[in-house]
Amino acid sequence: MLKGQIALVTGASRGIGAAIALELAKQGATVIGTATTESGAAQISQALADVGGLGLALDVNDAAQIQAVLKSIADQFGDVSILVNNAGITRDTLLMRMKDADWDAVISTNLTSVYRMSQAVLRPMMKARTGRIINISSVVGHMGNAGQANYAAAKAGMAGFSRSLAAEVGSRGITVNCIAPGFIDTDMTRELPDNVREELLKRVPVNRFGDVADIAAAVVFLSSPSAGYITGETLHINGGMYMA
Amino acid sequence: MSDIEQRVKKIVSEQLGANEADVKNESSFVDDLGADSLDTVELVMALEEEFDCEIPDEEAEKITTVQQAIDYVNSNLK
Numbered sequence: 181m182l183k184g185q186i187a188l189v190t191g192a193s194r195g196i197g198a199a200i201a202l203e204l205a206k207q208g209a210t211v212i213g214t215a216t217t218e219s220g221a222a223q224i225s226q227a228l229a230d231v232g233g234l235g236l237a238l239d240v241n242d243a244a245q246i247q248a249v250l251k252s253i254a255d256q257f258g259d260v261s262i263l264v265n266n267a268g269i270t271r272d273t274l275l276m277r278m279k280d281a282d283w284d285a286v287i288s289t290n291l292t293s294v295y296r297m298s299q300a301v302l303r304p305m306m307k308a309r310t311g312r313i314i315n316i317s318s319v320v321g322h323m324g325n326a327g328q329a330n331y332a333a334a335k336a337g338m339a340g341f342s343r344s345l346a347a348e349v350g351s352r353g354i355t356v357n358c359i360a361p362g363f364i365d366t367d368m369t370r371e372l373p374d375n376v377r378e379e380l381l382k383r384v385p386v387n388r389f390g391d392v393a394d395i396a397a398a399v400v401f402l403s404s405p406s407a408g409y410i411t412g413e414t415l416h417i418n419g420g421m422y423m424a
Numbered sequence: 425m426s427d428i429e430q431r432v433k434k435i436v437s438e439q440l441g442a443n444e445a446d447v448k449n450e451s452s453f454v455d456d457l458g459a460d461s462l463d464t465v466e467l468v469m470a471l472e473e474e475f476d477c478e479i480p481d482e483e484a485e486k487i488t489t490v491q492q493a494i495d496y497v498n499s500n501l502k
Contacts, residue, residue, distance in 0.1 A: 306466060351462065 181404055183208035188253065188260045190240055190297065191267030193220035195366040196316060198227060199392035200264055200399045205231035207400050210257050214238035214249065214267070240267045240293035246300050259304035262403045265294045265338075266316040270368070272327045283330045290334035294341060298356075302349065311354035312403045315342055316395070319362040319418045335360075339414050346412030355411035359398050362418020364390040386419030432494050435474055439467045449491040464488075475501055 187204045191197040192213025201213040201224065211233035213224035224235025238249045253260060268290045271282035298313055305311030320328055321335025339358050346356040363369055363380055369389065372380075381387065394417055401407055402415070416424050425433075429449075437444045440457045453459040453467065468484045471477075475497055479487070487493050 303469065306462075348462065351460070 185209040187262035189264040197266040199396040203396035262312045286330040291337045313356040317358045343412040358414040384419040
């Protein structure tokens with residue numbers, strides 16, 4: 181379905197990003213996954229070896245590194261036609277206790293990176309008259325969550341960014357959307373104590389945590405030619421926990 | 425036709441998908457060649473690439489015709 185496409189997925193060494201990278205590759209795209217460390221990049225290369233893809237080290241906070249990575253992708257494979265902004269961090273704490281560094285790190289890695297990455301891939305997409313930008317946000321950006329003011333602000337910011345960019349580049353065949361996962365079974369949510377997990381589950385009508393494959397499937401759909409009329413939208417995938 | 429004039433017209437016709445014959449010195453990008461705001465941004469970026477320069481936003485705003493683009497390149501590049 182995605183043969184000939186070049187997909188770039190940030191934060192692809194584990195969790196949701198790893199599943200997205202693998203699924204895009206299985207659908208025929210050439211996938212470049214990024215991680216902050218060389219060992220993470222090597223892990224991605226290994227995971228994608230059989231399906232067509234590569235891991236690269238990239239700090240999404242570093243504009244020069246972004247340019248360098250995109251150049252090496254263009255030289256080796258061609259211009260990126262699908263960008264999945266998935267890299268993200270948390271620095272959870274109640275606002276009363278939040279430090280500037282907690283705020284800045286989360287806004288920079290989760291939101292400013294989306295601006296940087298999108299800007300960097302836009303020119304070739306405009307020339308090609310087609311492209312897909314998919315931002316992985318979070319249900320928390322819409323519901324709010326105590327202890328995550330920084331994270332929620334960044335994730336909600338993605339939605340406004342996506343709607344604005346969608347308006348700018350729609351005429352060039354480029355769509356910009358968000359996917360907002362609910363509670364997905366990953367390393368991050370496995371760290372939660374059992375009683376917290378049980379409480380969370382009570383709020384999910386579908387009565388299970390989401391699987392990374394639930395998110396990856398939606399990324400494949402939004403990347404596909406069939407989704408060309410969907411833009412500026414947020415797709416909520418949360419088992420009914422939050423119905424927008 | 426000077427070399428710069430030729431290069432500018434080639435870029436304009438490529439970017440705006442217009443026939444080179446229709447790209448005249450007095451042509452306005454928006455009124456005559458049907459450019460939208462995004463086209464004009466792309467055009468300026470293409471000029472920057474071709475002539476290896478950076479055109480500041482306040483200058484770019486003033487470039488609305490083929491002749492103005494030629495003049496800008498002529499007076500700002502060695």
